Amino acid sequence: MNNVSLIGVTSIVAATLCMALGSIAPAIGEARAIIQALSSIAQQPDESGSLSRTLFIGLAMIESIAIYCFVISIILIFTNPFWTFVSSKSGG
Amino acid sequence: MPITPDSTIYWHHGFVRLNATILYTWLLMLLLTMLSWFVTRHLKGADSPRSRWQNALEAVVVTVRSQIRDICPEESDTYLPFAGTIFLFIATSSLLEVVPGWHAPTASLSTTAALAICVAIAVHIFGILKQGVSGYLRHYIRPAVFMLPFNLLNEISRTLALALRLFGNIMSESLIVGVLLAIAPFVFPLIMQAFGLLTGFIQAYIFAVLSMVYIAAAVQSQTEQKGKTNE
DSSP: OOHHHHHHHHHHHHHHHHHHHHTHHHHHHHHHHHHHHHHHHHHOGGGHHHHHHHHHHHHHHHHHHHHHHHHHHHHHHHSOHHHHHHHHHHHO | OOOSGGGOEEEEETTEEEEHHHHHHHHHHHHHHHHHHHHHTTOOOSSSOOOHHHHHHHHHHHHHHHHHHHHOOTTHHHHHHHHHHHHHHHHHHHHGGGSTTOOOGGGSHHHHHHHHHHHHHHHHHHHHHHHOHHHHHHGGGOSOGGGHHHHHHHHHHHHHHHHHHHHHHHHHHHHHHHHHHHHOOSSHHHHHHHHHHHHHHHHHHHHHHHHHHHHHHHHHHHHHHHHHHHO
16 A cells, blocks of 8 residues: 555544544533533523523534534545645655 | 635736635625615614614614623623624625525635634733733733643633634535535535524624623623722
């Protein structure tokens, strides 16, 4: 296996692993946050405005971890710096 | 597959390049400015009947103002132009995705990074205006001096997170629609596009609310301290 295909295979495997493993923890975290927020809204419906605003902010914070993984996967697949380096070197 | 509108270049002369991001940002700025100017050009006194468009814009401004007041109760109108402009810019650019041929400028990392840097600078400016240079810089060594590197790290990472979150959400939306067009081209892209409108709007809300939270944190640390000294 030459360098280019090695880098290609590694990038794709790393991108899928990054997305698959990296979305587990944010999914659990978001689920827990929503559970808490829903039960709090059920207990105190008057506070639903501020609760849902805080929930949205918290969800955005948690989700940004998954977004980091997604951005890294996208970089690995579409604009891989190592791939560009190797192909520019071999292609001349 | 082009993942950002940066790679679409319409015109270039020397090192000056006009790509889709810049063009659509200008179009959006023109649209927002012309619309506001057009609606507010014949404003009369408070008693006269309001036009339909004026009612719509007033509803937007009142909503944004009440949201800001919830986060930062004092002097909320100081931050209304900044946070409101950011919200309107991102929300309009996401909602205009229904127009065929529209490239949302927020799907490019350069736009979102520029917005996040604007927020980072505005936090410092509002903080310094409110509590002076030394008073503002002192909050970096709170609660203890050894927290200084963590506070600085927090400053950098939250700006990065602000930019990447918006970029990732808006970019992934167009990417998903592109992938779905290749797999199931009939109904499913429409559903995802409708879902993307919702995500884009929520992201605009989150961006504006988070920047308001950062500004409020920079501004309010002093008022708490003032309250303590008054006691």
